[in-house]
Amino acid sequence: MSEQAVQLNRVSKKFGSVVAVNDVSLSIADGEFFSLLGPSGCGKTTTLRLIAGFELPTRGEVYIGQDLQGETPPYRRPVNTVFQNYALFPHMTISRNVGFGLEMRKLPRDEIQRRVSEALDMVQLPGMGERKPSQLSGGQQQRVALARALVNQPKVLLLDEPLGALDLKLRKAMQLELKALQHRIGITFVYVTHDQEEALTMSDRIAVMNGGRVLQIGTPEEIYERPANRFVADFIGETNFLEGQVTAGRPGEATVQVEDSLTIPVSADKAVGKRDVVTVAIRPEKISLHAEPPDDRAVAGVIEEVIYTGTDTRYLVRIGEQTIVTVRQQNVGVGEGASFLKGASIYLHWRLQSARLLTA
Amino acid sequence: MKTIGVRRERRKTSWVGRLLTVHGIAGYLFLYLPIVVLVVFSFNASRYASAWRGFTLDWYVSMLQDQALASAVKNTLIVAGSSTLISTVFGTMVALAMERYRFRGKLAFDALLYLPIIIPDIAMAVMLLLFFILARLRLGLVTIIISHVAFNISFVAVVVRARLAYFDMSLEEAAQDLYADEWQTFWRVTLPLIMPGILGGALMAFTLSIDDFVITFFTSGPGSTTLPLRIYSLVKLGVTPEINALSSLMLLISMALVMLSLLLQKGGGGGIEIV
Ligand SMILES: Nc1ncnc2c1ncn2[C@@H]1O[C@H](COP(=O)(O)OP(=O)(O)O)[C@@H](O)[C@H]1O
Ligand SMILES: [Mg+2]
Numbered sequence A: 001m002s003e004q005a006v007q008l009n010r011v012s013k014k015f016g017s018v019v020a021v022n023d024v025s026l027s028i029a030d031g032e033f034f035s036l037l038g039p040s041g042c043g044k045t046t047t048l049r050l051i052a053g054f055e056l057p058t059r060g061e062v063y064i065g066q067d068l069q070g071e072t073p074p075y076r077r078p079v080n081t082v083f084q085n086y087a088l089f090p091h092m093t094i095s096r097n098v099g100f101g102l103e104m105r106k107l108p109r110d111e112i113q114r115r116v117s118e119a120l121d122m123v124q125l126p127g128m129g130e131r132k133p134s135q136l137s138g139g140q141q142q143r144v145a146l147a148r149a150l151v152n153q154p155k156v157l158l159l160d161e162p163l164g165a166l167d168l169k170l171r172k173a174m175q176l177e178l179k180a181l182q183h184r185i186g187i188t189f190v191y192v193t194h195d196q197e198e199a200l201t202m203s204d205r206i207a208v209m210n211g212g213r214v215l216q217i218g219t220p221e222e223i224y225e226r227p228a229n230r231f232v233a234d235f236i237g238e239t240n241f242l243e244g245q246v247t248a249g250r251p252g253e254a255t256v257q258v259e260d261s262l263t264i265p266v267s268a269d270k271a272v273g274k275r276d277v278v279t280v281a282i283r284p285e286k287i288s289l290h291a292e293p294p295d296d297r298a299v300a301g302v303i304e305e306v307i308y309t310g311t312d313t314r315y316l317v318r319i320g321e322q323t324i325v326t327v328r329q330q331n332v333g334v335g336e337g338a339s340f341l342k343g344a345s346i347y348l349h350w351r352l353q354s355a356r357l358l359t360a
Numbered sequence B: 001m002k003t004i005g006v007r008r009e010r011r012k013t014s015w016v017g018r019l020l021t022v023h024g025i026a027g028y029l030f031l032y033l034p035i036v037v038l039v040v041f042s043f044n045a046s047r048y049a050s051a052w053r054g055f056t057l058d059w060y061v062s063m064l065q066d067q068a069l070a071s072a073v074k075n076t077l078i079v080a081g082s083s084t085l086i087s088t089v090f091g092t093m094v095a096l097a098m099e100r101y102r103f104r105g106k107l108a109f110d111a112l113l114y115l116p117i118i119i120p121d122i123a124m125a126v127m128l129l130l131f132f133i134l135a136r137l138r139l140g141l142v143t144i145i146i147s148h149v150a151f152n153i154s155f156v157a158v159v160v161r162a163r164l165a166y167f168d169m170s171l172e173e174a175a176q177d178l179y180a181d182e183w184q185t186f187w188r189v190t191l192p193l194i195m196p197g198i199l200g201g202a203l204m205a206f207t208l209s210i211d212d213f214v215i216t217f218f219t220s221g222p223g224s225t226t227l228p229l230r231i232y233s234l235v236k237l238g239v240t241p242e243i244n245a246l247s248s249l250m251l252l253i254s255m256a257l258v259m260l261s262l263l264l265q266k267g268g269g270g271g272i273e274i275v
Helices: A044-050 A092-102 A109-122 A138-149 A168-185 A194-201 A220-225 A230-235 B002-041 B057-063 B066-100 B105-116 B121-134 B140-167 B167-176 B183-212 B214-221 B226-233 B241-266
Strands: A002-015 A018-029 A035-037 A059-064 A079-082 A156-160 A187-192 A206-212 A212-216 A242-248 A252-260 A260-267 A277-282 A288-290 A297-309 A312-319 A323-330 A347-351 A356-358
Touching: A002 A044, A002 A187, A002 A212, A018 A059, A018 A187, A018 A206, A018 A212, A035 A044, A035 A194, A044 A059, A044 A079, A044 A156, A044 A187, A079 A138, A079 B105, A079 B167, A092 A109, A092 A138, A138 A168, A168 A194, A187 A194, A187 A356, A194 A220, A206 A220, A206 A230, A206 B002, A212 A220, A212 A230, A220 B002, A230 A242, A230 A277, A230 A356, A242 A260, A242 A323, A252 A277, A260 A356, A288 A323, B002 B241, B057 B241, B066 B105, B066 B140, B066 B183, B066 B226, B105 B140, B121 B140, B140 B214, B140 B241, B167 B183, B183 B241, B214 B226, B226 B241
Parallel strands: A035 A187, A035 A206, A079 A156, A156 A187
Antiparallel strands: A002 A018, A002 A059, A206 A212, A242 A252, A242 A277, A252 A260, A277 A356, A288 A347, A297 A312, A297 A347, A312 A323
């Protein structure tokens, strides 16, 4: 984790009046699995294409390793791409596809042959070399695209939603396989996805993007547990948002009035002043339900709805007059049904640091 | 109620349908009967078209021994071969430019590209003739070739563009991602993938060139008689069975070329590897 593999320095990209990438700075370490995560149209692909050299920045600098890229064309950059639609050459065999980069770099024929067959072994497609891309399944084509990029031993591998076209089960399997592969070969991966679960599963670090901007960069845990703002908290996982006014605050802890007769305890990293209007974010699984109040910070509520979803049960609980929060409890036992029934009066409890104050 | 309505409806359509079928058959007869007659009489042992006197290949044999005809065939092949080659290269380049680049007045160029396909042969022929006279070019094989290139470029460009419209640009990016520069990308990826379209366009150009009469007639000079011109001058003296034989043969060749062209345009999905 010593050297940097990729660095973007205040990079912007405009297409006419559309700002696809807006003042993005990031630094990706050597050997890191780095994800760009965000909703469709937020500028992930454009960011990746700026690194690959298919687009040139309107403003800002792109470094690969220590080298400023400037207007370096794609074919002179030490990176390779796994395209979203795979982009395998339909008129070439699998072997020719995988060997294309080595051939362009004028490597000796026997070395190309050896490395191509090694690459096909690595992605578990041995002996498929003589087929044409159209004779392979989607999952197999995906592996060929991966082999075709990795055979060149690039400094950085760029992947644009590589698993997007696969069905759920295959996608899950490939996620783990890709992660293991990356760990084994130690090449830096820059991975684009709009699937937050995928990003959390695979990444060392994630950059969450929206509207062309990077909103937060952090480990999956940081992003999930300490979202920087409301968008990140909302996009990653499920969150209850409560809006209110600060009524009391001391270092580390504050009280927020959500309704006339409803105040809740929250943690406060930053200093908050009395009467500040704030948003509180609480994850559904961080809230526990109790028949009796466990301490004086518990909040009373009434269960409005009980939804069984297999691995857990979701309770919609009304607190105060009209505030509804979602609570999730794992179904630990077998056939025991929900712990609480619809209409029951209960108490909600959470650790102070689970209720986070958000600014935006 | 409902069933009755349906039945009445069906009876009406079947009546209309029958009329349409009859019309269709009549139309096809009108189109193809002369061709069938031509082909049949090219095998007729009688010199006169009035009656069938048994099967013979004599007309084909005597046709092949005709010296003037042989020279016309040679001219036709020279014209078709060179005009196809030139128009395929330029037509492909035009198609690539039109499909890939945005430039000022592109729409006008687009319309101009279709013009040689749309305007009447006779207008094009007169224009070309005027041009050659103004340019003081001696009419002959060269002027015919230039004229054929003039209309064939459009046909080739249109066919190749149709192929390019389906071209997946990410394939070119993939090549560049794998260290191929622009030139290598063109030769290794772009050209092989549009090759079926180019060959289809070339075959079409070849066919059009072999068949062309009007434009060739206006732009030819002494000693540059092509096959259609030769047939025309023979027909003026009366239709002989040799002409039937010759026309049948040309029909066969044209049809084969067009079929091949269509096959290449439709199939060849994967492209053709060159190097
Ligand atoms: N070549 C282009 N021309 C014009 N607009 C573009 C181009 N590429 C991307 N955009 C626009 O830039 C924005 C970001 O696109 P993209 O990077 O593809 O987003 P993502 O990959 O996150 O879905 C979108 O609004 C998109 O319409
Ligand atoms: Mg995208």
